[in-house]
Amino acid sequence: LTPLRAVAGEVTVFAAASMKNAMDEIAQKYEAATGNHLVVSFAGSSALARQIEQGAPADIFISANAKWMDTLEGEGLVDPATRFDLLGNRLVLVAHGKDAAPVEIARGMDFAGLLGEGRLAMALVDAVPAGIYGKSALSNLGLWEQVEPKVAQSDNVRFALALVSAGEVPYGIVYATDAVSDDNVSVAGTFPEDSHDPIVYPAAKVSESENPLTGELLDYLRGDDAKQAFEKQGFTVLAVRPAG
């Protein structure tokens, strides 16, 4: 494999950190299929976007929310023609313990009563996508007022999950993708899709990039191999390869 890499091309993707598992698998498949090397830099979307603003050597950017992609697009830093919504995700309420009782998330429910003395773990509600979506969902359901004083915000959604997993809080709001594979948490309910803006992971080519492989990779991400990998991690795949 190694000698192949030397002669083959290389594509650099700046991707939201939450995509790591899926992207690692896709990278392997992609390399096997094309012989091209896929380099992925995982970090928070805000950090990656700022780096692209500062001329980072990225070919493709996949953001965990639309806002940062919009910002870059506004600055002409990503190519709007190549932009598409790659993935979708769902917001779920997780509870501590293997077999938590299901919770019906609906307008008018007694969320505060559900939490009792406990707190609700979320990602930063004004800064981190999962937190922003969560807050807007709760607001739309008219629950935010009663919940707000009990929210414990982490700097990313994984540590919100960790709080639930450790039993420090009874409930947390995380992505569906996060709830996978943690034995100490179970999904108690899923937020209605219309309670918040759609959760999308837009992807686009970075304007500065002159890498000839970007088009091919953007296509590949919409292909079956990628779809499988994304779905395995609980993502909803929004984009399919355009015909032709």
Next chain:
Amino acid sequence: MFDGLLGPEEWQAVRLSLKVALVATVASLPIGVFVAYALARWRFPGHQLLNGIVHLPLILPPVVTGYLLLITFGTQGAVGSFLKKIGIVFAFNWTGAALAAAIMAFPLMVRAIRLSIEAVDSKLEEAGSTLGASRRQVFATITLPLILPGIVAGAILAFAKAMGEFGATITFVSNIPGRTQTLPSAIYTFLQVPGGEASAMRLVIISVVIALAALFASELVARRIARRVAGS
């Protein structure tokens, strides 16, 4: 003068940060002095182990430290659940933020104090003991005054670090406005959203002003002590 500059929630964050940094520094200082003394002066079986543990927060990424704190001092954690019984709760409390800040700053504090202790001429301590001072009295009357510059340095390092600590704190006690939202969390929040840089920078400036004021004060204190030893 900053009244127009900051919203009430930000003011809260400023106050909380100050409280957390002060408490973290003051509360850990005696332990820091003790550990530094033990590392500098005693030879005991767990010496290297203790030294390693003290340095861990420096080596580990802050989130890891925060996570370890969570599973240790959280209400479900080994230590946390015990402390809870006797009424001490760190989780989701400003005390937890102080604990995280203190632990993150601990290696810096200990190193500074330890260096000072190692620089003390043990002949002076001997002289104290011949004059009837027990080990403890020698420490209080000779060693401690002589290492004051190191203690001041250690304290100011710890304070500055505590003012800037974020990763371990937010992981351990998360961000609850008014309870655990310190300046760095607020700054981080602003930096996560497009266009938040200006707001973040306002808070950064406040944080820098506070820490520099403390730093300058500490320099004055240290210089004064040094001048006294050098002879008024």
Next chain:
Amino acid sequence: MFDGLLGPEEWQAVRLSLKVALVATVASLPIGVFVAYALARWRFPGHQLLNGIVHLPLILPPVVTGYLLLITFGTQGAVGSFLKKIGIVFAFNWTGAALAAAIMAFPLMVRAIRLSIEAVDSKLEEAGSTLGASRRQVFATITLPLILPGIVAGAILAFAKAMGEFGATITFVSNIPGRTQTLPSAIYTFLQVPGGEASAMRLVIISVVIALAALFASELVARRIARRVAGS
């Protein structure tokens, strides 16, 4: 022995972290000694300012430091675009990771060295000057050997910090495997996804082992130096 333990990309991260921490420590050491000396011994107009600047990385949340580095040393940044012309690129390069680590560790290094310098008996330096040694020669032959323990302490603090630094690094140079992905960045990435904890812990252990090994080595060196001064 870790061969089975780590994948090639992880090995790369280990090697890169070592390189970054070593280079950051070694390259900043002379500057650290110089700045510490200036702060300890000279009185000049910008004294407090310099002192404040040195402490800034401690006070600021790491992401802020990283952000400031990015907009200064990035290829679009004021300094970065100039340096690029003369062939020096920090942005998205391992050198940038080293720069970030060095800057984050700088206050710790300077404080340790400064404390040692302040503990040097200036009467010995005077004695050196009466014997014909110029200021520089006095520094090289008397001050420097006498502050070696402080330099070792400063270096090990810097190394440990560089091994653990993450916030500023990932913000500044991103997390590009093989180029800028250090151990802490790799750990962070693992912690971002379900099931990554075990992998993260493996890397944490490696990072701790390396840093502790360096720490123990430094203790041996420091003790040896101390024993020599105390008279073999």
Next chain:
Amino acid sequence: MTLALELRHSFPSFELDASFEVPKGVTVLFGRSGSGKTTIANAVAGLFKPDFGRIVLDGQVLMDSTRRVFLPPHKRRLGYIFQEGRLFPHMTVRQNLAYGGRFAPRQEAVENMERLIGLLGIEHLMDRRPALLSGGEKQRVAIGRAILASPRIVIADEPLAALDEQRKGEILPLFEKLRDELAVPILYVTHSPAEVARLATTVVAMEHGKVARVGPPAEVLSDMQVMPLGVRAAGSMIVARVAAHHDDGITELDANGVSLFLPRLDKRPGENIRVRIPAQDVLLMRSRPERISALNVIAGTVVEIRAGEGPGAMVSLKTDAGLLLARVTKRSVAALELAPGVVCHAVVKTVAIAPEDVGH
């Protein structure tokens, strides 16, 4: 109080093997630089733990390596005047002086503080820190600090080395007072024969880490063969009673019927004192001299003559006042035809007996 001591220790290139037992009073450790004096002082203070050692002070075991007894320094109630001062740099002179008193059990102070400060000439330095003191000033503060700790034993390592003659003369009586009035045992290290003569109850002469000679100063100083002290230290000790103070500033002593004239002494008539008469200040004449400026002429009989390696010889003379030693040239021995049994006159100038040679 007696001090019994037995020490053995090996340094890489120095071997300490000293044991002696001395009665109460001032024990002077005398010997060349590097002979182990400070090492012994440190062992008594508990600052140095020899490989093997046993130190007993007035019945109390301070250390015993075989029985694993080791009394820590702060329980030994010491007043240690270090060779290198060791003042606390962060305290003023006043605080340095007061330091010992803070830990000493409440009791009468050994010395009146005010008087001591005056004696040491440090009144004007009380609020200064050690860094600003001169060498001799530091040493004087160190002396004060040790004395004011109400010690049960004083260890003084060359306490007067940095001082001028005049100040030495003023401070020496302080040690005499400690010795006599307060009965504090003193371990005193010095290179000065005059201090030995004046203070010592017992002299321990050290040589290369070993004890070369122990004994009362009269004996050790009169011993013509004690080389560690140097031949110039030789002299005899005369015990005398103060007879009268004359108007012309001269004090008359009565040494077993023999009159001795000295520069005015600060002693009451009737008091007993010891006078050291350095051997080299004694002149011998066969006939009683007339019209001589020396007031002290003592008749005696030659007991022994020891010729040294150089040009000198030591003549010991039996007089009514006691044994007198005279150091003269071999040439004079021949010229005066001195031999055991010969009667002659010892001449000693009044002014040759310096204040520091008079003890009590």
Next chain:
Amino acid sequence: MTLALELRHSFPSFELDASFEVPKGVTVLFGRSGSGKTTIANAVAGLFKPDFGRIVLDGQVLMDSTRRVFLPPHKRRLGYIFQEGRLFPHMTVRQNLAYGGRFAPRQEAVENMERLIGLLGIEHLMDRRPALLSGGEKQRVAIGRAILASPRIVIADEPLAALDEQRKGEILPLFEKLRDELAVPILYVTHSPAEVARLATTVVAMEHGKVARVGPPAEVLSDMQVMPLGVRAAGSMIVARVAAHHDDGITELDANGVSLFLPRLDKRPGENIRVRIPAQDVLLMRSRPERISALNVIAGTVVEIRAGEGPGAMVSLKTDAGLLLARVTKRSVAALELAPGVVCHAVVKTVAIAPEDVGH
């Protein structure tokens, strides 16, 4: 080389105001503890910058506060023996000794290193670090370090205070050699009259930060009124030529026709030397004594008699050998009916003239 110096400085409780000009040779600073000796030495070394000052060494201005000239210490080519040693703790004795040589411009070393090390008695300490040395050993290394720096001026602040008499006697010739053979000017601080007498070309007597008296030692020491030195320091200086070495270990000197007998000296016949005769060691007789153990009997005429405050009086005697001083009691002055013009005999014991009293 001459040293001209003018210093004024105010410490909170000490006022320095000293100026003097001395010819080449050894300038001894003499005075009580705290009188400002070390402060002057530091000013000459450039370690202390007085408020106002001007120091000129052999035409070179070392400092001049009005002209803002200040030569930094490392350019002054000093050999400073500090009162407190100041050895480099991280270097071995050998490295300490070699330190000065590293920066001195290549030239003939002032002293042969091997010889100096032997003289100082530190051969066995070469690889040790200062922390393990005794007080006197440290001081000896400090002396060696300063001398081996090939200094253009030596500053020695009580260099021999911590040493035993024997070692002092061994090291003193080193300073004489520097003075005479190598013509290195020396600023020497001491409390010892014997060292003054032996080494000084010029004595500067300090009192409370002021210069009390400057002059050649013969004059200052003979001056009956110089109190700072203490009355016991008084004595006269005789210049003499070595006449012969006798078999019985006695060296005969010729002082302008008068024979003087001393213990064997290490000088060649024909060499000129200076002998200090301490005033208190001189005995006066009206008639020439017979059968006396003292070999030196010098006839003279009383020039002046000064009565002191105490029982003593200082008699100066004009002899062929030069002016002699004798310290006697007032009572003896009366008994011998001494008065200016009276002829009498001065008696000096051979052994009273100690090696450290003989210079050259």
